[in-house]
Amino acid sequence: MKCPYCNTEMMTGVLKSGRYIQFQEIENGKKKEVAKSYMGGAKMEGCLCPQCKKIIVDISLLEQPPTR
Numbered sequence: 125m126k127c128p129y130c131n132t133e134m135m136t137g138v139l140k141s142g143r144y145i146q147f148q149e150i151e152n153g154k155k156k157e158v159a160k161s162y163m164g165g166a167k168m169e170g171c172l173c174p175q176c177k178k179i180i181v182d183i184s185l186l187e188q189p190p191t192r
């Protein structure tokens with residue numbers, strides 16, 4: 125996936141948290157930690173832009189969004 129901000133090829137990986145929120149790149153079946161910060165308890169697949177440090181993830185809504 126290309127970054128929609130700078131068009132750099134994004135890393136595919138997993139955004140997860142335990143003690144930290146981490147981003148692990150998955151390359152050839154191996155995971156490599158590339159970023160982390162504080163928060164707690166979830167795991168989501170997504171893409172990280174190494175150039176502008178943006179992460180794109182899909183997240184399920186708990187409720188239907190309001191109609192406009």
Ligand SMILES: [Zn+2]
Pocket residue numbers: 127128129130131132173174175176177178
């Ligand atoms: Zn970018």
